[in-house]
Amino acid sequence: MTARALPRRLAVLNAKGGTGKTTLAVQLTAGLGRRVPCALGDLDPQGSASQWCGAGGTVRVLAAEHAWGDAGGAHLVWDCPPSVEHPAAQRALQQADALLVPVLPSPLDLWASWRLVEAIRAEQQRRPELRAWLLINQLEPGSALSAAMHDALREFGLPALQAVVRRRAIYRTAALQGVSVYDLGPRAAAAVADIEAVIEEMQT
Ligand SMILES: Nc1ncnc2c1ncn2[C@@H]1O[C@H](COP(=O)(O)OP(=O)(O)OP(=O)(O)O)[C@@H](O)[C@H]1O
Numbered sequence: 109m110t111a112r113a114l115p116r117r118l119a120v121l122n123a124k125g126g127t128g129k130t131t132l133a134v135q136l137t138a139g140l141g142r143r144v145p146c147a148l149g150d151l152d153p154q155g156s157a158s159q160w161c162g163a164g165g166t167v168r169v170l171a172a173e174h175a176w177g178d179a180g181g182a183h184l185v186w187d188c189p190p191s192v193e194h195p196a197a198q199r200a201l202q203q204a205d206a207l208l209v210p211v212l213p214s215p216l217d218l219w220a221s222w223r224l225v226e227a228i229r230a231e232q233q234r235r236p237e238l239r240a241w242l243l244i245n246q247l248e249p250g251s252a253l254s255a256a257m258h259d260a261l262r263e264f265g266l267p268a269l270q271a272v273v274r275r276r277a278i279y280r281t282a283a284l285q286g287v288s289v290y291d292l293g294p295r296a297a298a299a300v301a302d303i304e305a306v307i308e309e310m311q312t
């Protein structure tokens with residue numbers, strides 16, 4: 109089977125705060141960046157991605173005003189603000205060719221995101237080629253997804269990637285050091301494998 113092309117404009121968004129948008133956007137930029145030139149567009153006025161990557165780290169970060177258009181030919185990962193209504197999130201939704209919606213492994217967290225899903229489905233009516241997935245983040249090592257979560261995911265109206273990102277201290281270490289898990293050597297191998305699985309599944 110031929111792999112699909114990597115997304116050229118990948119938006120990481122959720123209306124709910126703290127689900128791992130910035131963490132995953134940084135890691136995905138680094139992972140995609142091993143394959144193609146890639147930059148992280150910091151669309152969140154909180155500026156967390158710029159703080160994370162701005163101090164000479166290995167991930168190239170673009171301020172919001174430079175994060176659109178051609179971007180010098182680079183692929184872009186957009187770290188969105190935690191709101192569907194925010195103009196930058198709206199614009200990302202309209203211009204992305206793929207969307208990842210990180211959710212914590214709790215049905216409560218999913219239910220908080222239904223309005224985003226409505227917005228995504230409306231956009232997919234307009235642009236059927238737009239791909240979108242939920243991505244479970246912070247799955248506890250050793251714990252399987254609960255039956256309640258599987259049911260909630262099924263009802264949610266967006267497919268979930270099989271690949272999940274586990275809760276690992278190394279993601280926080282990477283943020284503290286201003287780098288991605290790809291820069292942290294063998295101790296980050298499991299985290300790198302999480303992110304690689306996400307990237308590979310987006311190409312199937
Ligand atoms: N897989 C993970 N393992 C461990 N910690 C994680 C993981 N993903 C995110 N975190 C931590 O959870 C917190 C929230 O993550 P992050 O800031 O990436 O979320 P966010 O969705 O961007 O938040 P906001 O909505 O405020 O922009 C951070 O402290 C981050 O280090």
Ligand SMILES: [Mg+2]
Pocket residue numbers: 129130131152156187
């Ligand atoms: Mg964030």
